[in-house]
Amino acid sequence: MNQFNYRNGELYCENMPVKALAEKFGTPLYIYSKNMIIDKFKAIDEAFSSVKHTICFAMKANSNMEILKLMASLGAGGDVVSGGELYLALKAGIPANKIVYASVGKTDAEIKFAIESGIMAFNVESEAELEVMNQIAISMGKKAPVAIRINPDIDVHGHPYISTGKSINKFGIDIDKAFDVFLRAKEMAGIEIVGVHSHIGSQILNMDYYDAEAKKLYEFVTRLTDAGINIQHIDIGGGLGVHYPDIIPEYAEEKNDVPQPAQLANRVIDVLAPLGLEIVFEPGRSIVGEAGALIAQVVYIKHSRDTKFIVVDAGMNDLIRPSLYEAYHQIVPTTYMDDKFEIADVVGPICETGDFLAKGRKLPAVQRGDYLAVMTAGAYGYSLASNYNSRPRPAEVWVDGENAELIREREKVEDWG
Numbered sequence: 001m002n003q004f005n006y007r008n009g010e011l012y013c014e015n016m017p018v019k020a021l022a023e024k025f026g027t028p029l030y031i032y033s034k035n036m037i038i039d040k041f042k043a044i045d046e047a048f049s050s051v052k053h054t055i056c057f058a059m060k061a062n063s064n065m066e067i068l069k070l071m072a073s074l075g076a077g078g079d080v081v082s083g084g085e086l087y088l089a090l091k092a093g094i095p096a097n098k099i100v101y102a103s104v105g106k107t108d109a110e111i112k113f114a115i116e117s118g119i120m121a122f123n124v125e126s127e128a129e130l131e132v133m134n135q136i137a138i139s140m141g142k143k144a145p146v147a148i149r150i151n152p153d154i155d156v157h158g159h160p161y162i163s164t165g166k167s168i169n170k171f172g173i174d175i176d177k178a179f180d181v182f183l184r185a186k187e188m189a190g191i192e193i194v195g196v197h198s199h200i201g202s203q204i205l206n207m208d209y210y211d212a213e214a215k216k217l218y219e220f221v222t223r224l225t226d227a228g229i230n231i232q233h234i235d236i237g238g239g240l241g242v243h244y245p246d247i248i249p250e251y252a253e254e255k256n257d258v259p260q261p262a263q264l265a266n267r268v269i270d271v272l273a274p275l276g277l278e279i280v281f282e283p284g285r286s287i288v289g290e291a292g293a294l295i296a297q298v299v300y301i302k303h304s305r306d307t308k309f310i311v312v313d314a315g316m317n318d319l320i321r322p323s324l325y326e327a328y329h330q331i332v333p334t335t336y337m338d339d340k341f342e343i344a345d346v347v348g349p350i351c352e353t354g355d356f357l358a359k360g361r362k363l364p365a366v367q368r369g370d371y372l373a374v375m376t377a378g379a380y381g382y383s384l385a386s387n388y389n390s391r392p393r394p395a396e397v398w399v400d401g402e403n404a405e406l407i408r409e410r411e412k413v414e415d416w417g
């Protein structure tokens with residue numbers, strides 16, 4: 001259920017008016033619905049309940065400590081991509097044996113830290129990495145648990161920057177070569193083969209791609225078993241798409257039907273369950289994406305020839321997805337009374353032409369001082385935020401019913417020097 005909706009013209013997150021939160025905590029402000037995060041996680045977990053499984057939350061989507069602690073309390077594992085994320089996952093109470101670690105560039109120090117921590121698996125992305133890991137593990141008198149990431153060469157037809165499973169992408173080991181790498185790994189004294197991994201991309205709406213991925217993994221694992229290589233888990237990556245809400249339907253330019261987690265799980269389970277192995281799923285966006293919004297205040301309205309600009313106090317340093325991927329986020333006012341609309345670009349204060357949140361967008365008329373909510377910003381929002389233009393990163397608040405709690409303070413420029 002979407003926990004962001006209008007009541008008598010006021011936008012609410014759960015039972016709190018968003019405008020009141022913006023006034024209390026200031027803007028730019030990330031607001032999350034705690035119960036929506038819980039519901040999303042539970043729906044995914046439940047969808048896989050007929051098989052042994054671990055849901056490893058992809059922390060790159062959002063690594064706020066309170067959200068990580070919530071994930072730990074719900075029984076989630078973690079999908080980490082750096083020593084920093086591993087540190088945060090452990091600190092939040094996510095058990096090490098539920099943490100998988102991908103990244104094409106793990107450093108020696110990061111590998112050592114992860115071996116010491118006792119993680120579930122490294123998702124190994126190259127032969128070079130495997131060799132280094134073997135040496136490090138031997139020098140520590142240990143074995144590194146390894147799932148080799150195969151690149152299945154599946155095109156999910158999304159934005160090129162979030163496609164990961166094609167042979168031209170830097171991720172994983174080409175499926176045609178990966179078998180030999182497993183054979184090599186089997187001979188290594190410092191490596192324990194525990195699984196196979198693949199991740200085909202993000203914002204995937206068509207479940208046929210997961211079916212194709214599962215079939216390739218099935219064939220691959222069968223080949224491994226025939227060669228005497230026995231694994232414990234199959235990690236299908238993350239990537240389930242999210243809904244761009246149409247809370248003011250007449251202003252929604254991109255509506256999409258989002259498959260329910262069960263639709264994904266059923267397709268994957270149908271293919272993989274006969275192997276009797278644990279299934280690992282690494283969702284990020286589908287747990288936190290729709291549960292968050294970025295609130296900005298209108299600073300100026302500006303006209304330039306034919307273009308109307310709504311200049312707000314949030315920029316690409318706060319939410320870079322529109323600039324980086326031309327991502328669509330619905331933008332709505334926190335108070336919505338009438339149906340007068342305007343066509344405008346919503347831009348931030350940063351000195352870059354690429355600093356925009358929306359272009360040529362149909363929006364209810366707004367004025368200086370009004371608040372706008374940029375929806376579906378819970379994933380890859382704060383976690384991709386930067387200090388560009390020496391701008392402190394926003395505060396984060398989550399709402400649980402009638403209660404709102406600050407879960408990360410706004411940064412202060414005074415802390416920098």
Ligand SMILES: Cc1ncc(COP(=O)(O)O)c(C=O)c1O
Binds near residue numbers: 058239240282284
């Ligand atoms: C290896 C891996 N797993 C999981 C994810 C999470 O993807 P999503 O947030 O689309 O579910 C990503 C995202 O890039 C990834 O690269």
